[in-house]
Amino acid sequence: MIKLPVLPVALMLGWLALTSGLTRGWESWTYEDWRRGEAVHAGWVAQSIGVNDALGRDQSWPGRDWRCADQLCRIHIVDFFYTGCDGVCQVLGAEFQLMQQALIQHRTASMHSASLALAASRVGLLSVSMDVRHDDAAALRRYAARHKAQLGYWSLVTPRSMPEEAALRRSLGVVAVPDGLGGYVHNASLHVVDEHGQVLGIFDHAQWRDALDLALRLARQAP
Amino acid sequence: MTSPLVWGLLLCLSWAIPPWRHLVESSMSLTMLVQLPSLLLAGSLMAEGLLDSRAPEWWRRIDTYGLTSWTLVSVVAALWMLPITLDLALLHSAWEVAKIIGWVVAGVASRLAWSRTSLGVKTFFLGNLAWMTTVVGLLYIESEQRLCVSFLLEDQLWAGRGLVCYGGAMVLLVMEQALRASDIEPCRSGEAQAPISHRADRRPSTEG
Numbered sequence A: 001m002i003k004l005p006v007l008p009v010a011l012m013l014g015w016l017a018l019t020s021g022l023t024r025g026w027e028s029w030t031y032e033d034w035r036r037g038e039a040v041h042a043g044w045v046a047q048s049i050g051v052n053d054a055l056g057r058d059q060s061w062p063g064r065d066w067r068c069a070d071q072l073c074r075i076h077i078v079d080f081f082y083t084g085c086d087g088v089c090q091v092l093g094a095e096f097q098l099m100q101q102a103l104i105q106h107r108t109a110s111m112h113s114a115s116l117a118l119a120a121s122r123v124g125l126l127s128v129s130m131d132v133r134h135d136d137a138a139a140l141r142r143y144a145a146r147h148k149a150q151l152g153y154w155s156l157v158t159p160r161s162m163p164e165e166a167a168l169r170r171s172l173g174v175v176a177v178p179d180g181l182g183g184y185v186h187n188a189s190l191h192v193v194d195e196h197g198q199v200l201g202i203f204d205h206a207q208w209r210d211a212l213d214l215a216l217r218l219a220r221q222a223p
Numbered sequence B: 001m002t003s004p005l006v007w008g009l010l011l012c013l014s015w016a017i018p019p020w021r022h023l024v025e026s027s028m029s030l031t032m033l034v035q036l037p038s039l040l041l042a043g044s045l046m047a048e049g050l051l052d053s054r055a056p057e058w059w060r061r062i063d064t065y066g067l068t069s070w071t072l073v074s075v076v077a078a079l080w081m082l083p084i085t086l087d088l089a090l091l092h093s094a095w096e097v098a099k100i101i102g103w104v105v106a107g108v109a110s111r112l113a114w115s116r117t118s119l120g121v122k123t124f125f126l127g128n129l130a131w132m133t134t135v136v137g138l139l140y141i142e143s144e145q146r147l148c149v150s151f152l153l154e155d156q157l158w159a160g161r162g163l164v165c166y167g168g169a170m171v172l173l174v175m176e177q178a179l180r181a182s183d184i185e186p187c188r189s190g191e192a193q194a195p196i197s198h199r200a201d202r203r204p205s206t207e208g
Helices: A006-022 A031-041 A088-109 A114-121 A137-146 A162-172 A205-221 B004-016 B018-025 B028-051 B057-062 B064-079 B083-091 B093-114 B119-142 B153-181 B196-202
Strands: A049-053 A058-061 A075-081 A123-129 A154-159 A176-178 A184-186 A189-194 A199-204
Touching: A006 B064, A031 A189, A031 A199, A031 B083, A049 A137, A049 A162, A075 A088, A075 A205, A088 A114, A088 A123, A088 A205, A114 A123, A114 A205, A123 A162, A123 A205, A137 A154, A154 A162, A189 A205, A199 A205, B004 B018, B004 B028, B004 B093, B018 B028, B028 B083, B028 B093, B028 B153, B057 B064, B064 B093, B064 B119, B083 B093, B119 B153
Parallel strands: A075 A123, A123 A154
Antiparallel strands: A049 A058, A049 A154, A075 A189, A176 A184, A189 A199
């Protein structure tokens, strides 16, 4: 009679169970895919840190007192960038500009839909610099001017210190790798985050319309 | 002469030196092509030094034909070829510890099983490891995007090329093992090789 090799079979089943759990049913083979699912599923919360904005104001984010023009911000769409980046950060900047235009349109032209206008006024765009040493308020203003960022719609901030910057990125699973040319390679994704810092969605930067739709829907539902 | 156990321990402990570990782990190619095989080698050397490459009796009982050992090596290798685990090992220390323990244990198991495993079992597992390594290497080469957030695209390309070479090396190892185990004598000049049926006839009869 053939004897069943119990341990080898158990090892293989263990491997299947482990990888199935890890990759969410063999769908997320990369950390970035896993992070996008896990952050929402497990309710990741952005670490609250001190930041300086383009006007040199000292604030903390995430926070309930963050203002989007005339309303308190309920939802933020957050990306990570640095002003010296000529690659994906410029693409992110262009996409933020498109989201800003959409928000302005919703706020001003949605007379037939007051709830959409209200939702749009509760959504803010936030770009967080990863280059604490070089991105001071003047550098942020130059980047803002290049991408026509308007105060009240789109905020650009630099964390107060490198440990705070690292803590925020770590809480969101954002990794920045030195590219050997003085810059960084990093996850170019959009994080939809509520006023408590809870992550409600992470999208690829090319899916900015989906990120904006989710942010507007959540801002509409907010009390 | 320094014993294999000392070499194995030194190799293993070298990964506890932060600058050396960070240097290697900052590169996908160095992690996959240097660190992981060195942990496997460390386990193998420790098994040689501690147990003289002979499996204890209790392990022999649960490791019939070396199947358990080779399955362990295969699942460890398969797990650490996934891009997600490479990133998790860098971002969460528990995964880093699991990586080191997993590869060292796989090294111990492979050494203890090596001399007890038949050519057929070796060929099956090494062949599977060879194609898996090659396919993963080709995927790394073909991917136009970074599969790991902790490494650069160019580095991923080198890791892929290295894995393809390792896959080829494993095929050569299988062939070497097959030749070593083969009872076919190399043909001498002017001497025709005996047909297989004739050689079979020369085997001692087992009939009473």
